Amino acid sequence: MPALTPTDFTGQNAVDGYGPGFFRIAGKVHQGAQVVEADRVTPWGGLDDPGPLLALAGRVDVLFLGLGAQVGYAPRDLAAQLDALGVRVEAMASATAARTYNVTLSEGRRVACALIPV
Structure with missing residues (x-):
């Protein structure tokens, strides 16, 4: 499992690592696609599930959209x-x-x- 460079994220949800079908966020394993904010992690149904992304309005200014192993464009x-x-x-x-x-x-x-998981 690839690990990401450690940094002090006390009290925040950082992505610690990932693997086939999962992400490790703030030390906990989450299966499937996820929306990650500093203070919450929300399961996500992928590009066919815009609700959790639209709910970010007013809470974030930028969304980094991870499209799995592929590089592509947001719909x-x-x-x-x-x-x-x-x-x-x-x-x-x-x-x-x-x-x-x-x-x-x-x-x-x-x-x-x-x-989206790799």
Whole structure:
């Protein structure tokens, strides 16, 4: 299982690692796709389940969208809906999204990541 670089995230949900079908977040294993914020982790049904992403409005400014092992684009309609709510979306592979989320979280910014397992 690949591990991510340790940083002090006391009281915050950092992504510690990942593997086939799961993510380790703040020391706990979560199966399947997840939406991760500093103070909560929410199971997510993937790109066909926009509800948990739309619920980020007002809580985060940037969402790092992890598309599994693939690099791709956020669906246009989803990106437009989130943009209208004031949430900027950056799509990338899940490993990159997790690392970018951790770094940005450590800077004290209002961020989240939505991760599809690899």
